[in-house]
Amino acid sequence: MSACEFESLEDCLETHLPQAELTEVKRILFGKETKKLELPACAVEAASEHDFELKGYRFEAAQEQLRPPRRIRVGLIQHRIVLPTDAPILDQINAMHSRVGEMVEVAAMCGVNIVCFQETWTMPFAFCTREKEPWTQFAESAEEGNTTRFCQELAKKYNMVVVSPILEREELHDTLWNTAVVISNSGNVLGKSRKNHIPRIGDFNESTYYMEGDTGHTVFQTQFGKIAVNICYGRHHPLNWFMYSMNGAEIIFNPSATVGALSEPMWPIEARNAAIANHCFTCAINRVGTEKFKNEFTSGDGKKAHHDFGHFYGSSYVAAPDGSRTPGLSRTRDGLLVVEMDLNLNRQISDKWSFKMTGRYAEYAEELSKAVKQDFKPNIVKE
Numbered sequence: 001m002s003a004c005e006f007e008s009l010e011d012c013l014e015t016h017l018p019q020a021e022l023t024e025v026k027r028i029l030f031g032k033e034t035k036k037l038e039l040p041a042c043a044v045e046a047a048s049e050h051d052f053e054l055k056g057y058r059f060e061a062a063q064e065q066l067r068p069p070r071r072i073r074v075g076l077i078q079h080r081i082v083l084p085t086d087a088p089i090l091d092q093i094n095a096m097h098s099r100v101g102e103m104v105e106v107a108a109m110c111g112v113n114i115v116c117f118q119e120t121w122t123m124p125f126a127f128c129t130r131e132k133e134p135w136t137q138f139a140e141s142a143e144e145g146n147t148t149r150f151c152q153e154l155a156k157k158y159n160m161v162v163v164s165p166i167l168e169r170e171e172l173h174d175t176l177w178n179t180a181v182v183i184s185n186s187g188n189v190l191g192k193s194r195k196n197h198i199p200r201i202g203d204f205n206e207s208t209y210y211m212e213g214d215t216g217h218t219v220f221q222t223q224f225g226k227i228a229v230n231i232c233y234g235r236h237h238p239l240n241w242f243m244y245s246m247n248g249a250e251i252i253f254n255p256s257a258t259v260g261a262l263s264e265p266m267w268p269i270e271a272r273n274a275a276i277a278n279h280c281f282t283c284a285i286n287r288v289g290t291e292k293f294k295n296e297f298t299s300g301d302g303k304k305a306h307h308d309f310g311h312f313y314g315s316s317y318v319a320a321p322d323g324s325r326t327p328g329l330s331r332t333r334d335g336l337l338v339v340e341m342d343l344n345l346n347r348q349i350s351d352k353w354s355f356k357m358t359g360r361y362a363e364y365a366e367e368l369s370k371a372v373k374q375d376f377k378p379n380i381v382k383e
């Protein structure tokens, strides 16, 4: 079986393990069980009609005496590209709008308050090719572009916060960025968060196209909680998650595009660990499918030139501050993951484990400020 035919780790365990072992394996692998969320029949029907996976889970928190529950629902959308990569650009973008539009409609039926799409969701992940044309033509203004207009309509229609990661063209200087636009449920653009770590690995030749983000670790206060967006490669940087959390993020989204051969063993760990370490919820989203490009490209590893990047393995999931996580979406199919969470869990786990309270930040900051200097002498004791 090839990597792109393997449906999901969870399905494999369910199929092959006896019930008693399965319960223990799941407890150890995934933490406290996330309950299934009942989703309306019309949503289940629509997902089946439009041929995408729909899953729903619920994280619970203890009832408090002084605070009411803060239950909200997030929706994570993963999808493959709709048209071939050599179709006219506007057709490709419009086809993606229409696909994601029908998935957001189902998210609305499921009562989703905040929806997040995958990294650069309107285009193929073409940065492997190192060709500028036609890929830079997918870039749009974060404030005025067609995709933002489209998302503003969705946000207003469904009273939903929309996190829309696109290839951004800042038109004043024609600078390109990899940017998540955050659109409030009022339909207004609340702001944007630019990808702040650009990969230098494998075929992820993104530094050829756009710059390291300059938006810091912005957190967006929405009607449904304080959210932040840590785009793809930023998930390998614990301090990146940490800084969003220091600014008060209650949910950190991680829209991504990553392939099996490179990162799959790390995928289930990184966002989950960030949820634990920072007493918050994290949402990891990856695209699906294998995208083929007309011109061959090499990977700088002596191997033959090829036409595709490899398999994007989906597996989007949500992790909670108590270390539990939802099962992932499929490795191969488009999907919508609906997750209900009570944001009160963040403080409850913080009060229990106190990672943020016990962190020695002033000390780290002092040592770190020395460690980044040219004349730094590591603190090593020798005999």
Ligand SMILES: NC(=O)NCCC(=O)O
Residues within 6 Å of the ligand: 119, 199, 204, 231, 232, 233, 234, 256, 257, 258, 259, 262, 263
């Ligand atoms: N999109 C992106 O930054 N991918 C880099 C590879 C990875 O982080 O898995």
